[in-house]
Amino acid sequence: MAKGIGIDRRTLLWMYETMVTIRRFEEQCKREADAGKLSGMHSSVGQEAVPTGICAHLRTDDYVLGNHRSHHHCIAKGVDINEMMAELLGKVTGTNRGKGGTMHIADIGKGMLGANGVVGSNIPVTTGAALSAKLKGEDTVSVVFFGDGASGQGALHESMNLAGIWKLGVIFVCENNRYAEATPFEYSVAGGSIAARAAGYGFPGVRADGQDVLEMYEVAGEAVRRARAGEGPTLIEAQTYRYLGHFGADNPLLYRSEEEEARYRAKDCIAGLSAHILEEGVAGEAELSAIDERALAAVTAASRFADESAFPEDRELFADVYNDYASGRFTRHAESGA
Numbered sequence: 001m002a003k004g005i006g007i008d009r010r011t012l013l014w015m016y017e018t019m020v021t022i023r024r025f026e027e028q029c030k031r032e033a034d035a036g037k038l039s040g041m042h043s044s045v046g047q048e049a050v051p052t053g054i055c056a057h058l059r060t061d062d063y064v065l066g067n068h069r070s071h072h073h074c075i076a077k078g079v080d081i082n083e084m085m086a087e088l089l090g091k092v093t094g095t096n097r098g099k100g101g102t103m104h105i106a107d108i109g110k111g112m113l114g115a116n117g118v119v120g121s122n123i124p125v126t127t128g129a130a131l132s133a134k135l136k137g138e139d140t141v142s143v144v145f146f147g148d149g150a151s152g153q154g155a156l157h158e159s160m161n162l163a164g165i166w167k168l169g170v171i172f173v174c175e176n177n178r179y180a181e182a183t184p185f186e187y188s189v190a191g192g193s194i195a196a197r198a199a200g201y202g203f204p205g206v207r208a209d210g211q212d213v214l215e216m217y218e219v220a221g222e223a224v225r226r227a228r229a230g231e232g233p234t235l236i237e238a239q240t241y242r243y244l245g246h247f248g249a250d251n252p253l254l255y256r257s258e259e260e261e262a263r264y265r266a267k268d269c270i271a272g273l274s275a276h277i278l279e280e281g282v283a284g285e286a287e288l289s290a291i292d293e294r295a296l297a298a299v300t301a302a303s304r305f306a307d308e309s310a311f312p313e314d315r316e317l318f319a320d321v322y323n324d325y326a327s328g329r330f331t332r333h334a335e336s337g338a
């Protein structure tokens, strides 16, 4: 673990509770999927430290965008887990009134501009959000999370170039969990380092231990400071691991070893932070257990909330989906009479 020097107690305990909440949420999602209540989802278990260490520095008006594996990004950015669980189950109380599902959760009010099932697609959108902030003279930071597989998309390189020349307040965060579906990082990423690519665009690229939330916090602190100060972008390559298969139903042992899985699980981000908190006397066992219980209770309540919520009515099908901006006939859900 990094030393975590200077991180206050409130932040440490927030990071602990956020990571535990993400894990309990993902475990509940797997149960919902196994019960046939949702068709499947990309679990972020094992990767909790990456968005947690970064979002610990963000304000509500900062922007986060994600990818197909984004439950952890949403929770770390403060999206309500009741609404998230309802969204996953297609209920009308969901973040997107049940029309987005697991890969398209968005909550503009919380600064979560959206997950996205199209690999790499949110990288230029985030760069655009950062450009908009710059043109408006705002110091908001825009963060995009994407995988090692997405790092081969041309959109990343075009975005890094524009962000570099315009010194945009964007942070490109690659969650390198070593596999894009079943394709190993070593096979698909030329040069062996995603972080090193930033040098070609004239801004810092940093490789960090994505299973160490204190290191993530430290690296993100500098990236956020640069972005707010108008000094330009940063690329962070967080080395992490997804404990489960790509989409839940697949068997990861067809392309990786039990020994490798055990090695990463031994460096678990929650266990690491818990040990740090206890060793440094930040909190005792009883306080951490109380947080564990609170996180579990919140996730259980979210599941109940989703179960008890209604599905959208048929007449809602086209509300908030198509809009004709050009003709001025733009309708919001509330105005559509649905």
Ligand SMILES: Cc1ncc(C[n+]2csc(CCOP(=O)(O)OP(=O)(O)O)c2C)c(N)n1
Binding pocket: 068, 069, 117, 118, 119, 120, 146, 147, 148, 149, 150, 151, 177, 179, 180, 181, 246
């Ligand atoms: C443009 C596009 N190509 C292919 C896919 C199919 N696909 C979905 S997830 C995925 C792997 C993405 O890997 P990575 O970016 O490393 O993210 P991870 O799943 O490891 O979090 C692929 C190829 C897609 N959704 N979009």
